[in-house]
Amino acid sequence: MRAGVLTMENVMRVSACSSWQAGDGAGSKVSELERGKVIYLPHLAFGLSDKEITLLDVKRVEPKRKNISYNPQNGRLTGVAWAADRPAIEALLARHYHACKTLVAALLPEYQRFLHSPVNTLRLHPVTVWRKSNSWRKDDSRLHVDAFPSRPVCGERILRIFTNINPQGNSREWRIGEDFPRLAQRFYPELGGYSKFTSWLQNLLGITKSQRSHYDALMLQMHDKMKRDERYQQLGLQLSFQFPAGSSWICFSDQTPHAAMAGQFMLEQTWLLPVQGMQRPEYSPLKVLEALAGKTLL
Numbered sequence: 001m002r003a004g005v006l007t008m009e010n011v012m013r014v015s016a017c018s019s020w021q022a023g024d025g026a027g028s029k030v031s032e033l034e035r036g037k038v039i040y041l042p043h044l045a046f047g048l049s050d051k052e053i054t055l056l057d058v059k060r061v062e063p064k065r066k067n068i069s070y071n072p073q074n075g076r077l078t079g080v081a082w083a084a085d086r087p088a089i090e091a092l093l094a095r096h097y098h099a100c101k102t103l104v105a106a107l108l109p110e111y112q113r114f115l116h117s118p119v120n121t122l123r124l125h126p127v128t129v130w131r132k133s134n135s136w137r138k139d140d141s142r143l144h145v146d147a148f149p150s151r152p153v154c155g156e157r158i159l160r161i162f163t164n165i166n167p168q169g170n171s172r173e174w175r176i177g178e179d180f181p182r183l184a185q186r187f188y189p190e191l192g193g194y195s196k197f198t199s200w201l202q203n204l205l206g207i208t209k210s211q212r213s214h215y216d217a218l219m220l221q222m223h224d225k226m227k228r229d230e231r232y233q234q235l236g237l238q239l240s241f242q243f244p245a246g247s248s249w250i251c252f253s254d255q256t257p258h259a260a261m262a263g264q265f266m267l268e269q270t271w272l273l274p275v276q277g278m279q280r281p282e283y284s285p286l287k288v289l290e291a292l293a294g295k296t297l298l
């Protein structure tokens with residue numbers, strides 16, 4: 001039996017955008033993004049200076065950390081191995097954040113006033129090496145939708161902008177899966193219950209930063225069920241795609257199943273978006289799961 005195949009048209013919308021400021025002159029991409037498509041920007045590179053290129057070295061991320069991350073609102077920079085690198089890495093991530101903000105203004109203007117909690121990351125590890133040294137739960141080469149174990153989102157959307165900055169010209173290879181309603185129908189019957197008391201206790205013990213809602217508990221279970229299901233991993237509907245060096249892509253990573261198969265060196269920007277900020281809230285994982293559950297999940 002072969003894996004069910006999706007086409008590029010099923011999972012992507014290609015944009016000619018080649019500037020972080022100017023968009024592509026073809027209007028907002030919100031409606032396709034909300035349907036779970038990856039907005040693929042083959043010509044949108046993030047230029048690095050020669051000095052910045054020297055930062056692309058796995059030794060510069062703290063051992064055992066997956067990424068270097070930056071919160072542009074409070075200046076918190078984590079995961080840098082050597083203190084001497086901090087100013088240059090902070091400057092790079094701050095510049096990247098501002099570029100992503102202008103990209104949102106150009107391609108997703110409806111979201112500007114709703115996006116919050118920005119964090120961006122510099123990803124230095126080769127995907128393959130990171131994968132070998134981790135448990136199945138942390139293995140992002142298995143198809144999954146994103147759900148944060150310690151940071152409940154209570155239905156809010158996880159918007160991510162990725163840019164392949166590999167200086168040797170290597171692609172980042174992803175597998176992209178089926179649309180969320182189909183995915184949810186597949187996995188919802190396997191998901192277990194929710195205990196408000198357990199969520200309260202996990203918060204009290206500092207396991208989570210706030211109390212997990214029923215929605216968060218279901219999304220975490222779905223993340224785990226997807227990653228553990230060998231049959232789904234191998235035979236589920238999917239498309240393999242190579243994002244070349246010098247390209248960018250945008251998706252709701254809580255909605256679009258994805259798996260990173262190969263590549264090294266990437267910049268990534270995350271924001272949260274309240275469901276009320278969407279043009280079509282009914283496409284959100286929250287509303288899809290609530291329809292299956294027949295009740296509110298918050």
Ligand code: SIN
Nearest residue numbers: 123140172258259260
């Ligand atoms: C992920 O979000 O699962 C990883 C994506 C990547 O590093 O390419």
Ligand code: FE
Nearest residue numbers: 140145146253
């Ligand atoms: Fe992910």
